[in-house]
Amino acid sequence: MLRFPTPLLATRLGVLAAAALFATACDKDENTASAPSQVNFTQTALYPEGTQYDEKNSHFLVSSQTAGRIGQVLDDGTYTQFADDAQLISTIGMKLDADRSRLLVAVSDPGYNATRTTAATLKKLAAVAIFNRDSGAKTGYVNLGALRPSAAAHFANDIAVDNAGNAYVTDSYAPIIYKIDVNGTASVFLENSALAAPAGMFGLNGIVYHPNGYLLVAKSDEGALLKVPLATPANFTKVTATGLNLAGDDGLQLLDNTTLLAACNAQGQVYRLSSTDDFVTVSRTGSFATGDVYPTTLARRGSESYVLYSYLNALQKMQSPPVSQFSLTRIAF
Template identity: 70%
Template structure:
């Protein structure tokens, strides 16, 4: 159970007021940690929906998308046979939809197959309120010549275009609001050695570019929307970002980065439009394999996924997962 003890109805009434607080204030109303029990779920993606006051979480083993209230109660939110494994999530509030990256690392024994294992990249869209499937778009089929595909994370620009990273191929896809999928960026420099993850977390900056984590290098990339081939590596002198995964653009100068193998969340600040960054804070999670970073009001959380246990096929499977408040 979470460490928060106020009655949930009182919390629900006061959260919108707390969300208006300054970024430097961590509202005491927010739970320090929300723990939920779901044996062997292994979520990777997470978002917070302020409208329904719930976290949304994906699952590598079940495929379905779940919802977790602030008392730590888990229930199913959306499911479909096409969801082999759900990875990154993006709650597109202006268009009232939840986007999910769909892949097949082979852990969902009920849905994996020889034709999809390590080769699947898709984007599913769901109604934000009902969880009804709105669309499913195949992405990996745009470039079938690559040996592997793995749709990992999603960013959405202010026009509703979705950008999806592929961790197994040197690709970023683009899906417009009509569901038309194209290859947004393809470059051999974006690849990674076989068996490792390359492109990973991705966020959209309102100044017109994407920030992308490249896990195998511990690098951050800046990709202009209007000139994707002109991408560049963000200078991060003296910083160890190995295993960088989920990203959260906290404000226009501040980026949070979850580095799962390190058990750390770093706060990076830029004074030059993310040409370079410096570290201005860190939060140690411990050995819980932190992945993604949902935002509750103005308070950042990080998902403790324990995906390392899944990768090692640990038995018994992990049964408790958590969303912890990031405190620098």
């Protein structure tokens, strides 16, 4: 028989429910409050492009176009080396695959690491290095450019991982998205001349996996956003973004099934894009101005998003003295 609570019991239940709601709200407030608005770290001429946040180990991870090594950054700005290897010429985008306890790192050679660049790798390298997320030990290295040795140039830029553990990697100098399966076997996932960019310009850039079975990919030279089905990649389409200027779109971050963040470095903006039709179209629902810091990639920390102030524009201009302080800034719309 269904029994209804007595008035006293109902009162107690109400108090407990209110307390639970209050505790949840407090936890949320405390989590937000404990996330710093900005983390500044000093490493002269480091010029990081990629970042991720490791919840388990409570640190940000950052790459370096000039040193190659992977660094870890604490909230107080302490920077220490997380991993390094002679094969890391310039490290670009990164993807922390927490489910498999690994960090995947895009490796290229734009010529900024004077101690490791070679004639054989300069603007010809597209690779992915894989590290244990706890120890920093290198567990794999995949030379993707070797799949298309005749291409005029290569530049591995960013990485997405699907639910099965397959990785997808953009090449900014060749019109290619690579795939590395869970066994480490590499292949060309998509190659199409329509994905090409003018010589010397970045084409394919940031990439994220959508759980509905497709990739969202930034194409920087056009300021375009592409939708690439995993089952039929040749049927990729351009997401309609009427009235939006996404020029220089770089790092992408999927917040939920309908919301995407896009860092547009040359604009000094991070845009929040929303879709009601499974990313056939998007509209802008927020923007965050960074200033002239060349924002590149994004890290998710709990319910917060951080954007990396890379200052790669200063590196490209060979600014002297070089930039010494870099930042990870919490985005607020």
